[in-house]
Amino acid sequence: MRVSRDQMQANRLRILDSASRLFREKGFEAVSVAEVMKAAGLTHGGFYGHFESKDDLIAQAIGHIFTAQDDGQGDLGAYLNAYLSSQHRDSVGEGCPTAALVADIRRETPAARLAMTEGFRSQIDRMAKAIAEPGAAASRRQAVGAWAAMVGAVVLARAIDDPALSDEILDETRSWIEGNLGETSKT
Amino acid sequence: MRVSRDQMQANRLRILDSASRLFREKGFEAVSVAEVMKAAGLTHGGFYGHFESKDDLIAQAIGHIFTAQDDGQGDLGAYLNAYLSSQHRDSVGEGCPTAALVADIRRETPAARLAMTEGFRSQIDRMAKAIAEPGAAASRRQAVGAWAAMVGAVVLARAIDDPALSDEILDETRSWIEGNLGETSKT
DNA sequence: TGCCAAATATGATGGCCGTCATGTATGTGT
DNA sequence: ACACATACATGACGGCCATCATATTTGGCA
Numbered sequence: 309m310r311v312s313r314d315q316m317q318a319n320r321l322r323i324l325d326s327a328s329r330l331f332r333e334k335g336f337e338a339v340s341v342a343e344v345m346k347a348a349g350l351t352h353g354g355f356y357g358h359f360e361s362k363d364d365l366i367a368q369a370i371g372h373i374f375t376a377q378d379d380g381q382g383d384l385g386a387y388l389n390a391y392l393s394s395q396h397r398d399s400v401g402e403g404c405p406t407a408a409l410v411a412d413i414r415r416e417t418p419a420a421r422l423a424m425t426e427g428f429r430s431q432i433d434r435m436a437k438a439i440a441e442p443g444a445a446a447s448r449r450q451a452v453g454a455w456a457a458m459v460g461a462v463v464l465a466r467a468i469d470d471p472a473l474s475d476e477i478l479d480e481t482r483s484w485i486e487g488n489l490g491e492t493s494k495t
Numbered sequence: 496m497r498v499s500r501d502q503m504q505a506n507r508l509r510i511l512d513s514a515s516r517l518f519r520e521k522g523f524e525a526v527s528v529a530e531v532m533k534a535a536g537l538t539h540g541g542f543y544g545h546f547e548s549k550d551d552l553i554a555q556a557i558g559h560i561f562t563a564q565d566d567g568q569g570d571l572g573a574y575l576n577a578y579l580s581s582q583h584r585d586s587v588g589e590g591c592p593t594a595a596l597v598a599d600i601r602r603e604t605p606a607a608r609l610a611m612t613e614g615f616r617s618q619i620d621r622m623a624k625a626i627a628e629p630g631a632a633a634s635r636r637q638a639v640g641a642w643a644a645m646v647g648a649v650v651l652a653r654a655i656d657d658p659a660l661s662d663e664i665l666d667e668t669r670s671w672i673e674g675n676l677g678e679t680s681k682t
Numbered sequence: 683t684g685c686c687a688a689a690t691a692t693g694a695t696g697g698c699c700g701t702c703a704t705g706t707a708t709g710t711g712t
Numbered sequence: 713a714c715a716c717a718t719a720c721a722t723g724a725c726g727g728c729c730a731t732c733a734t735a736t737t738t739g740g741c742a
Contacts, residue, residue, distance in 0.1 A: 309737040310689045319689090337524055338602065340729060354690040355731090362730065410654045411598030415525065421656035428655060452664055453671025457640060460647025467597045468615060469608035477639055484640025488675045497708040497719045506719085527699060541720040542701090549700065 320358050322348040327369040328376075332408035333401040336366050336416060367419040373405040374427035384438045385486070391458050392482040394475060397465045406431065407462040431455065439489065454485050507545050509535040514556040515563075519595035520588040523553050523603060554606040560592040561614035571625045572673070578645050579669040581662060584652045593618065594649040618642065626676065641672050 311319065326347035330339045341362055342352040359365045381387035390396060396403050406428065413424045436451035461481035468474040498506070513534035517526045528549050529539040546552045568574035577583060583590050593615065600611045623638035648668035655661040 309691075310687085310739055312689095312739060315739095316689065335524075335599075335602065337522075341731085342729080351691055352730090353692065357689060406651075410650050412522075413654045415522065418656065421654070424654060425656040425660065428651065429660065449667045449671055452667035453644060453675075456647035456651060456664065456668045457644035458647070459651060460643035460645070461639075463597050463650065464593075464615065464643060464646060467600045467608070467611060469605065469612040473612065473616065477643065480636045480639035481643045484636055484675075488640075488671075496706070496721075497710095497717085499709060499719095502709095503719065528701085529699080538721055539700090540722065544719060 319348065319350060319354075323350070323355075323358060323365075324369055324372040327365055328373045328405075329401040331366070331369055331412075332373075332403065332405060335412045336409075337412075341365070363417045363420065366416055367423055370405070370409070370413075370420055370423040370427065374423070374430070377405060377427075381434055381438050384435075384489075387438070388454075388458070388482060388485060392461060392478045394478065397462055397474065397478065400466065404459075404462070407459050407466075410459065410463070450489060454489060457481055457485055506535065506537060506541075510537070510542075510545060510552075511556055511559040514552055515560045515592075516588040518553070518556055518599075519560075519590065519592060522599045523596075524599075528552070550604045550607065553603055554610055557592070557596070557600075557607055557610040557614065561610070561617070564592060564614075568621055568625050571622075571676070574625070575641075575645070575669060575672060579648055579665045581665065584649055584661065584665065587653065591646075591649070594646050594653075597646065597650070637676060641676060644668055644672055 323344060327339070327344045330344055330347060341355050344365070345352045345355055355365075359368065391404065400408050409424065413421055432448070432451055432455060435455055436448045439447045439450050439454075458481070461477050465474045465477045468477065510531060514526070514531045517531055517534060528542050531552070532539045532542055542552075546555065578591065587595050593611075596611065600608055619635070619638055619642060622642055623635045626634045626637050626641075645668070648664050652661045652664045655664065
């Protein structure tokens, strides 16, 4: 059956939304095209009318997530708390795309890696602006270091099979970053 | 054909070695049983004489990596430099199992996750001892924070499709950690 | 209003993979 | 030295998946 132009565009977006969530939850390889389409309320047949291939979907989905993800991290303290919370750890499908997909992206196509790298870049820039120290080089260093610690802590917390240790990783890392951002940086 | 007992044990270890390297390079799912056996110089047929299933191999391979990985991080500065080097970033198959497998472990069996969590635990303990501050709680906080940043930086550096940015992540994170470990910790 | 192109559904195909069945040769204990 | 158990090889099977072929329905335009 045929659908209206608007309906088709809406379907396309639903496919991208489903893919974005499923990829974060299960990784690119573990999600089948049919599964994505089903989650979008369609069957696998129409897929190749929207995308050239699964690799194409992956690349477009990454771009889709990052453009939709213009979260306000103006309040750095609140952002840190939210990022290193157990809620964020436990909601992979709706959480930070970087923390969910960093490791998987290594095995994907150049187009997908490029989209991801652009997402990384803007994330670092936003964090550097939020830190907003007078010394530009120092604030970038803090942004990179703090972000690496944030991503590392969430990825580790999700991997750990012991709730107490997982919580501890989040809490200690948060305290550590807060303490370090409070100090004045040295060259 | 049959082989001697010693030969069989040697074969078993070669399978585990091959699996350890391949899993780190390509992830658990992307590596086939036949591929592991071929890398060990065997065919896929003998596999189930050594392991109950692929999941069993995964769990045992994780334990195998971590027991073989009693690296000396007594000199914390040297360890930091080596860990956050481009050489370590570029040799995934021989590098830190945590950085290579953290994200993948989430989708594996409880046995595999348990083995990984134990590896995490001993890694944190070793780092805490290496930091060796008088205040025990503070050194653990530093160990967790620094380790999260180290793992995060390497995983990010491997994901990034731009050599300059990738190098920058490693370098800035290293400087950031070094600066933070130099300062006295606050409660 | 009616035709046609287009969007999606159903179904098929070829390839890969985990696992198992069976064959074969050779260490190992008697 | 012989017989048997066993470690590995070859080959097969069933399931899943990406992709393609074809059918069906219907929006869009004349």
